[in-house]
Amino acid sequence: MKNLEEEQPRQNILMICINRRVRKDEPSCAGRGSEALADRLEKEIQSRGINLIVERSKCMAHCRAGPTIRLAPRGKFYHGPSDDEIAALLDEAETLCGTTTDNDGDLTTNFLGS
Ligand code: FES
Numbered sequence: 001m002k003n004l005e006e007e008q009p010r011q012n013i014l015m016i017c018i019n020r021r022v023r024k025d026e027p028s029c030a031g032r033g034s035e036a037l038a039d040r041l042e043k044e045i046q047s048r049g050i051n052l053i054v055e056r057s058k059c060m061a062h063c064r065a066g067p068t069i070r071l072a073p074r075g076k077f078y079h080g081p082s083d084d085e086i087a088a089l090l091d092e093a094e095t096l097c098g099t100t101t102d103n104d105g106d107l108t109t110n111f112l113g114s
Contacts, residue, residue, distance in 0.1 A: 010073060012052045012097040014041060016069040019059040029059075029066035032080065037067050044090055049099040071096070 016038045020030035035056075042054045052071075062068040065079035070091055078089055 005013045012093070014045070014052050014093065015055050015057045015060070015070045015072050016041065017058065017060050017062075017066060018056045019063075021063075027066065027080045028064045029063070029068055031065050034067035037069075040067075041086070041090075044086075045093070046083045048090065048094060050090065050094050051100045052093050 016034055017029040018038060019028050021028040024031070029046050038054060038056055045052050045054065058072065060068045060077075062077060062079055067080055067083060069078040069089065070076070071089065075089075075092060075096065078085055081089060
């Protein structure tokens, strides 16, 4: 019997928390601008042709340090990344995931919990 998980390559995912809390005195990634950051990352990933999908996720339990980002499954967490850290993240993603030459201009995005 074949194992289907072994036959299908695992998709690389850039997870970004877009959780927003109702109470303004509680920290959340959306409250710190993660939605705009997700838009920026999608555009830069598309521009560079990185073989990676952006997945807007719910809370990843790093709320006080957000926006929280993780390059899954192999990458580390980034918390409130600076412009230099975002550039390093994209370089790491390009190295780990490679690029696609058949990028047709569509943004590849998954929405969780929406
Ligand atoms: S709100 Fe983003 S990690 Fe919790």
